[in-house]
Amino acid sequence: MSYLHDIDPIALELPFWPYGIHWYGLMYVLGFAAAWWLGRRRLRAGRLPGIDENAFGDLLFYGMLGVLLGGRIGYVLFYDLPSFLADPLMLFNVRGGGMSFHGGLIGVMLAGAWWCRKHAMHWFDTLDFVAPLVPLGLGFGRIGNWIGGELWGRLTSGPFGVVFPRAPLGDYSGMSIEQLRVLHATGALDAYARYPSQLLQAFLEGLVLFLALWWFSSRPRPRYAVSGLFALLYGLFRIVAEFFRQPDPQYGYLAFGWLTMGMVLSLPLVALGLVLLWRSRTAPVLGKEGA
Template sequence: MSSLHDIDPIAVSLPFWPHGIHWYGLMYVLAFAAAWWLGQRRLRAGRLPGIDENAYGDLLFYGMLGVLLGGRVGYVLFYDLPAFLADPLMLFNVRGGGMSFHGGLLGVMAAGWWWCRKHRMHWFDVMDFVAPLVPLGLGFGRIGNWIGGELWGRVTDSPLGVVFTRALPPEYANLPVEQLRVLHAQGVLDPFARYPSQLLQALLEGLVMFAVLWWFSAKPRPRFAVSGMFALLYGVFRIVAEFFRQPDAQYGYLAFGWLTMGMVLSLPLVALGLVFLWRSHTAPTLAKEGA
């Protein structure tokens, strides 16, 4: 039997703010807090020579802006372009949701480039430093998706199936949760159960990728190596997850009955990851052993 997703997306209700504080927003706070703490550890270990805590604080701030702006712009361009062309102001409708990892990645890369110009550092040295700090944030973000009951998986009759109330057909969508609980207990909602793909992504893109990258970068690596490993792992893990995740409604399956936009956007990351790892064999190493 499936389980019913019945989680309040609001973490804290506030009398002066009708929307309250959502779990999804708190996940962003946790993501940036984790990046700050992990980055400080790497900084003290000499993994970014010549950079002090103030400069790193600027880098993290630029990265935050890159995630938020790039994520929103990327979502609009990659997944909702017709709506944007019809109403450009929808770009600022953040309450309506819509963030893209690939857009956020481009935003972080642009922010890193801007910071590197100021500090006269090689862009890839900084990207190699930042890469291990990202996966935990991705994991927190997917947990936020799970709590919010969004970005659900494909329909399944597996015991792992979860009935997401936001994914139910119209005849059930507006029923009170108490009635949905009764229908679920009766097995009426089981045909609408879906894979909890958000948790799969939290596991792969968050915990597993963090463990591998943190271990891989524990030893100073040549330039391009850590960035290449990040791109390769994310691309592969995202493609795997896409086989369980419901494709975006505006695109559906692009080809073959299984190819999704998420896969298309991730394939270049796999290719770039392999190229960067190959280039790292002849590249210098910024931080030496014992730094």
């Protein structure tokens, strides 16, 4: 029997704020807090020589702006461009949802470049420092997607199927959660069960990617190596997850009955990761050989 997703996305109701505090927003806070804590540990381990905690605080602030602005702009450009062309103000409709990892990544990279100019740091030394701080935030974000019942997976008849009230439910779409509970108890909703792809992404892109990068970066590595491993593993993990995740409705399957926009956007990351790892073979290690 399937599981009925029945989680309130609002963590805390506030009398002075009609929208309340959503779990998804709290996941962002946890992600930034984790990056701050882990970054301080890496600073103390000498992974970014010459940079103090105040400068790191600036880097984290710029990175936060890069995530938020890049994620939103990237979503609009990659996934909802026609709506933006019809109504440019929809860019600011953040309550309607829509954030892109790939856009957020570009935003972080641009923010890092701006910070590097101020502190005379090599761009990839900074990206290598930041890369291990990112995965936990990605994992928290996917947990936020799960709690919100969004970005669900493809239909499945397997034992791990989940019925998401916000997903298409045929004749049962639009019913209240109370009505859906009654129907689910009879098994009437089992045909609409889907993979909990958000949890798969939280595991791969969050926990597994974090453990791999944290271990790999626990000792000095050549320039480009940590960033390369991040790009390679994230790209591969995202492609795997896309086989279980429902494709974006505005695109569907782009080709072959399985290729999705998420895969297309992740393939360049795989290629970039391989190039960076190859280049790192002859690159200096930060703090050594004049790096």
